[in-house]
Each structure stands twice: as structure tokens, then as C-alpha cells.
Amino acid sequence: MEKDTILVVDDSDIICSIVKGILETPSLHIYIVHSGEEGIIAAKKLHPTLILLDIIMNGIDGYETCQILKSSDETKDIPVIFITGNNDSDSVLKGFEVGAADYVSKPFIPEELKARVKVHMQNIKIQRELQFLMKELKEMAVTDYLTKLYNRRYFADQLQVYVTQYMLPIFLLLFDIDNFKKINDSYGHNAGDMVLVTVSNIFKLLLREEDILSRWGGEEFMICLPNISEEETIDLANKLRKEVSKYTFNCDNNTFQCTITGGIIKYDRSISAEKNYSNVDQALYLGKSSGKNRCIYNDPILESTN
Numbered sequence: 001m002e003k004d005t006i007l008v009v010d011d012s013d014i015i016c017s018i019v020k021g022i023l024e025t026p027s028l029h030i031y032i033v034h035s036g037e038e039g040i041i042a043a044k045k046l047h048p049t050l051i052l053l054d055i056i057m058n059g060i061d062g063y064e065t066c067q068i069l070k071s072s073d074e075t076k077d078i079p080v081i082f083i084t085g086n087n088d089s090d091s092v093l094k095g096f097e098v099g100a101a102d103y104v105s106k107p108f109i110p111e112e113l114k115a116r117v118k119v120h121m122q123n124i125k126i127q128r129e130l131q132f133l134m135k136e137l138k139e140m141a142v143t144d145y146l147t148k149l150y151n152r153r154y155f156a157d158q159l160q161v162y163v164t165q166y167m168l169p170i171f172l173l174l175f176d177i178d179n180f181k182k183i184n185d186s187y188g189h190n191a192g193d194m195v196l197v198t199v200s201n202i203f204k205l206l207l208r209e210e211d212i213l214s215r216w217g218g219e220e221f222m223i224c225l226p227n228i229s230e231e232e233t234i235d236l237a238n239k240l241r242k243e244v245s246k247y248t249f250n251c252d253n254n255t256f257q258c259t260i261t262g263g264i265i266k267y268d269r270s271i272s273a274e275k276n277y278s279n280v281d282q283a284l285y286l287g288k289s290s291g292k293n294r295c296i297y298n299d300p301i302l303e304s305t306n
């Protein structure tokens with residue numbers, strides 16, 4: 001685990017060594033500087049967990065140092081505890097006004113200093129955990145739990161960004177795994193899940209960074225391809241289809257293969273997204289009804305099984 005660092009900014013050597021003596025433990029690194037200017041540089045470089053900051057120093061004082069720290073994105077979230085000889089209410093209040101989280105008065109009572117530092121370190125840890133959870137939640141809201149692909153809602157939002165912000169041609173591909181129910185019935189739901197994940201991975205490998213790949217629902221995948229020609233789209237669709245059909249699945253001592261069918265359309269900006277979805281669905285339906293394992297480009301309809 002990463003060691004926590006406390007940055008101590010105080011122009012007095014004696015104060016610094018007292019603080020170090022009280023707080024230092026094997027899991028806590030104490031870094032000392034003697035001016036506000038050095039403190040700002042060290043805070044940006046070290047990203048300490050906490051800063052203990054003296055108020056009265058030569059050069060910029062503690063209040064100004066704190067204001068500078070709080071005005072920078074890099075350092076604004078690091079809690080600052082003022083070290084003050086002035087525990088009159090005005091200077092304490094001023095400390096809070098410039099963004100301090102707390103203060104400790106000199107001379108230190110070791111147990112008090114330890115306790116205050118501990119509380120703020122714990123708060124920081126809780127905050128970090130919350131941020132991590134928030135990030136996970138955000139990801140969960142836009143991705144499919146099984147394949148980790150974007151979900152339908154995120155796809156629709158991103159597609160709108162492409163449609164409205166760029167004037168480039170956009171193509172939509174809608175793929176469906178052929179006879180998926182039969183795979184589940186014959187080899188079990190683990191096999192079905194494995195097929196979904198593997199097909200997702202094959203797509204991810206072959207698609208470009210700017211393409212949006214989503215699990216559209218059940219065993220359907222919707223792909224948005226921006227800035228690409230009709231010919232390249234059809235080639236890419238068939239490449240995806242062929243790669244899937246070549247793959248041998250292995251699950252619970254069963255080996256099997258599967259195929260996919262794809263619908264392709266050029267996105268039409270003059271009609272709604274819903275209408276475009278329904279057009280690509282129509283192309284997919286044509287592929288299904290004409291024998292599966294093929295990609296159908298709708299309007300003009302070109303069938304491709306080569």
C-alpha cells in the first residue's frame with residue numbers, strides 16, 4: 001500500500017522536528033519545508049494526504065499559502081491544518097475563511113495533534129473510497145455488466161454527439177447472433193454468456209477507436225462507424241462476421257461454432273434516430289430471413305455472403 005505523506009510547512013526547525021517526532025510512524029512519511037513558496041511547490045510535486053501549515057512565516061504567510069493551494073486544481077482537495085500560536089478567535093476564523101480544515105495551537109499537546117491528524121486522514125480515505133465508488137457507479141450506468149460494452153442508452157447519447165457535431169458520414173451496423181436460443185438450450189447459459197463475451201471481444205479487436213460498440217439488447221450488438229465509406233463499412237461488417245464464424249467455442253467439454261447476421265445502413269440525418277434504428281433492424285431482418293450468416297446493406301440492398 002502507498003505510504004501517506006504529511007507535508008509540514010513551518011519556518012521553525014524546532015517546531016518541524018517536534019511535529020515529526022510526534023507524528024512519524026512506519027506508515028507515515030513526514031516531509032518538511034520552511035516557507036510558503038516551498039510548500040506550494042512540494043504540495044504540487046508530492047500530493048500529500050494532508051498539509052500542516054504555519055501562519056506566521058517570512059515571504060508569503062500561511063493564509064496566502066493556503067489561498068494559493070485552494071485555488072489550484074492540483075492541490076485544492078488536500079486538507080490544510082493551520083499550526084498557530086494565535087489561537088485567538090480572529091486568526092482561527094481567518095484560517096477557516098481561506099479554506100483550512102482545522103487548526104492546532106502551539107505548544108502542541110502530542111495526543112491532540114495526533115488525534116486531529118488522524119481524523120482528517122480518515123476523512124480523506126473515506127472521500128477517496130466514495131470517489132472510487134462514484135466512478136464505478138458511473139461506469140455501471142453506461143456499460144453492460146456481462147460484456148462490459150456500452151449499453152443502449154450510452155450508445156444513443158454518443159451517436160447524437162457524432163450526428164450533431166460532425167458532418168461526416170456515419171454507418172450503423174446491427175448484428176445478431178444466429179440461433180442463440182439453441183446455443184443456450186444445447187450447451188447451457190454459461191455457453192451463451194461465453195459467446196456474448198467472445199463476440200464482443202472479437203468486435204473490440206477489429207473496430208477502430210472512434211467506433212462505438214454497444215450491446216443493444218439480448219444477443220444484439222449495435223455499432224456506429226463514423227467517417228468511413230460504404231465499401232469499407234461492408235468490408236468491415238463481413239470481416240467481423242467471418243471472424244466470428246471461424247471461432248471455435250469451448251465450454252464445459254462442448255465445442256461448437258456460431259454465426260452472426262448483420263444489418264447495415266448509412267445514417268440518415270434527415271430522419272430521427274429511432275427511424276434509423278428501425279431501418280437497420282429491417283436490414284438485419286432481411287439477412288435473417290434470407291438465410292443468416294450474412295450482412296445486408298439496406299438501400300440500396302446488396303447482399304453479401306462472400
Ligand SMILES: [Mg+2]
Binds near residue numbers: 010012055056057
Ligand atoms: Mg512561524
